[in-house]
Amino acid sequence: MSQMIFPFERLFGDLVVNITAVRIDGQAAPDDVIDRESRTLLIQALKRETWAVADIDVEVEFPIQELLNRGVPESGLSLLLQFECDATDLRATERLALREGKAQGTLSFSRDLVAERARVACVLCATGTDRIPRILKESRPWNSRIQEASEPTRERPRRRSRGSLTDFFDVRWRDFLVEDGLKPIAKELYFVDVDSPDRPRLYLNEGIDKYRTLLSEKRATSLEEQALRDLEYRRLALGAWFAAVIHALNSVQVEEDSGDLLLPEDWRRDVLKLMLEQLRPQQPMEVTAREIARARSDGDGYGTTLGELQVAINQIVDTTAVMRRSLMTMGQEN
Amino acid sequence: MTISLGKISALPEDAFLSVERFPERLRDAVLPFDREVHLDALSSVIDECIARFGTGKTLTQSDSWLAPRLHASLRLTKREAASAAVWTFLATFAFPDYVVWRWGKDRQLALSTTRDVKKHPFKRLWWGAEMFRNGPSYDSVEQAFSRSDVANTSLSTRVMNNRAVALGVLRFIEKHALGSRLVNPLSTQLRTAAVTVVLDNACPNYAESIELDRAWLRTEPLAQDIIDDPTGPEHGAVSEDEIEMAQQALEQVIDLERIRSYRKPHDGTTSQPNGEAEQH
Structure with a gap:
């Protein structure tokens, strides 16, 4: 009608x-x-x-x-x-x-x-x-x-390096089996909580046998272990960033009446800026956000955009030893 | 001892917030503000606020007293006030006792570090005062904060950044006795392009982007003057005619019948897009 x-x-x-x-x-x-x-x-x-x-x-x-x-x-x-x-x-x-x-x-x-x-x-x-x-x-x-x-x-010293997980995520080790909110997913290796107020929270499951050891700073005992460790770091980073950016994109709205673009505040805006400027470096983040919002509502090309976003995340994910060290240090503190 | 404004961009990972003002353990996180802004007057104003309103029911009433006085004692440009780090400094380092007094210990960390203008203990008061003042007069600020729903909803409604419209809306609400329940549906209508363009057309305000009372910004505020009778900057003033024009435009385009028939979703009857949740 x-x-x-x-x-x-x-x-x-x-x-x-x-x-x-x-x-x-x-x-x-x-x-x-x-x-x-x-x-x-x-x-x-x-x-x-x-x-x-x-x-x-x-x-x-x-x-x-x-x-x-x-x-x-x-x-x-x-x-x-x-x-x-x-x-x-x-x-x-x-x-x-x-x-x-x-x-x-x-x-x-x-x-x-x-x-x-x-x-x-x-x-x-x-x-x-x-x-x-x-x-x-x-x-x-x-x-x-x-x-x-x-x-x-100086405004945002948290961003020590571009795409660093620990700058954006509050990383915490928990045994999912004994943690109330995490029990239903006790067999998962990690969980991204995007509803925490100040920063998204990345929970790592120390209840999974040898998972903490795998992600530890200790020298890998074999090339295979090193390869597995790198793979897991990359998978974690990709999963965490993807969850965060999808959550942030869900907060992007275009007002029906005025056509005004409404962007989220706080960390959601930061993650959009990082990812969307990687995705379309030739244009302002607002233009890309508007295009994605339109694609989502029209169903036209949104799937392609999600695929491109994964590529963008891959490009900025920092899997260097520095990142790994800081990831573990942060996790151990909490 | 003179105390000055600073900025806190990020709290240490192990930050523990107490009610102690200027705690040593957070001092390393403090960055200098771009210019010297003294907080002595604001400190006295906050002390007076806590002493005057005590505890209990009067906490909400303290907002309408403090908002104009916070604005008058914290003399910032809009650009300076846009920095989240300033508000984090005030809430976590300078006056954490006020945050706990007004909002409670449980919400201290979340509210002190939020960037949400509707939730931050100081940011909401300052920006609300900036929105509703008329040049140096804060009379309308007190009126707006006497109802927290009005102030909170307005802070996220773009057309309210047109000062004549903001003041016209206050009068419109008063004239038609719109209660708390009806502020959200009014805000929904105020956000539509069809309404905003009528209001902007009625009250063009190009001077808003250029005028600045630099003498007021430079003048050191005196605590007792501000406690007795806060005075704002000369810029950002609108005439009675302009407010009247805004009010007439509102009468033309706001569908009062639709607003009055609004029911909140949990009432179980009709529903309309909801605005922001109340803070209190």
């Missing part, structure tokens, strides 16, 4: 937002700060230690003839420029003046009011006789990366 989502005619053609120039403290930024392909402003890549204000020149276009043919005069339209930064709860909007299907404006923001990334988008509305504006079309958003490269390094 079809369902009417918009009880009025929407614009068929596109509402296009272009960013034509960026100025930092009044000085023109190099043109490569604007990545038109990925619709991203790479302000953090400018490597300016200090700056105060960014100005972004915006041009907007839409097919005015389509609306005129439908008897919608330009005077009955309004165009809203939106600037949002989730990290700082900043939401600034401005109405742009329209002229023959075009509009221009400059969006200014203070560095002290934004963090991480921000989003620029436009909404074209037609105002009805009841004076309520209705959405004719939304533009595709631009993302602006703001955070300076020097900042996050």
Whole structure:
């Protein structure tokens, strides 16, 4: 059964937002700060230690003839420029003046009011006789990366090495047979608890004969034992990361009404960033998350994506001796 | 002795949280904040809060008293306040006694280190105050926190980051006497694009991204002034006309009948998408 989502005619053609120039403290930024392909402003890549204000020149276009043919005069339209930064709860909007299907404006923001990334988008509305504006079309958003490269390094010292299990997972040895919540899976070698509040928890089953010995730091007694140990490390890492990323992806939502992408917070966001940027390094994590959410809801290509994710995890899993040592050390402490 | 703001990005693996302020055992985990921000006034404000509200039923009421005073004594930019490490520092190192007093020992670790703005003991108060203040006036902040459901739900509703809309919503709730049960369905409507675009159209606020009262940020807050009458920054002020415009737009687009017919899922009747669980 079809369902009417918009009880009025929407614009068929596109509402296009272009960013034509960026100025930092009044000085023109190099043109490569604007990545038109990925619709991203790479302000953090400018490597300016200090700056105060960014100005972004915006041009907007839409097919005015389509609306005129439908008897919608330009005077009955309004165009809203939106600037949002989730990290700082900043939401600034401005109405742009329209002229023959075009509009221009400059969006200014203070560095002290934004963090991480921000989003620029436009909404074209037609105002009805009841004076309520209705959405004719939304533009595709631009993302602006703001955070300076020097900042996050001290912000999250847990990430000692990329893809290290112990940076993300709270590793604990338990005898599954005597642990209440783990009894039903007493024969499993490990279990990933993604519902623990601060970090996902990786339980290793010390009730399985010689499992702890296999994963110990002691020198392997044979090449076969060493090979088995490496295999098990890799299997553990793959299983743990896959459970974490699938859980994090389940928290990604696209709002039906607004089309807004809702990403999880805390460690779930961190795991998404790590994995999705490995999966599609050429584009921002948000774009990949949106594509996966769409594939999941449409059932179109989601299985392929999961396969690709496994490859991405394999690529970043660190199976070096350093990782093994830290894994065991962490496990023994708990 | 002057005490200063710091940051804690990660607690040691064997971290043990007590109610002791500035414990030696966590000192190695503390990183310097980007500039000197003194916490003396905030320390006095928190002492006064605990003394004033004691224990029991008044714990929830303490939020509406403390939120404006926390904001007025912790003078941060939005960018600085976006750092999770600041809030972890305040909850685990600077004022762990407040966390235990307000939320209990059992939830201390989880709440002190959460990044969830609706749950963190200090973050929720500061960002709630930032959302509902009108320039230097915190009157609406006290109103918002007098009902924890309003403050908590608003913190995850994007259009509420438009200040005129946030203040208009408070008046709308009061005018139509929307009780706790009805805040969630109101929030559901406020999150739809059809509604947000009407509200943004009614109250464009481009100055929000550029204005900053740097003099207020630089001024050392005095504890007694803040306890008596907290004053916020000049930026982020909206006029009575703008709030009125937001309220008129809300009257146009919010379906009150649908809100009033809302039943929580466990009521066993109709249900609508639920918002956030209450914190109390």
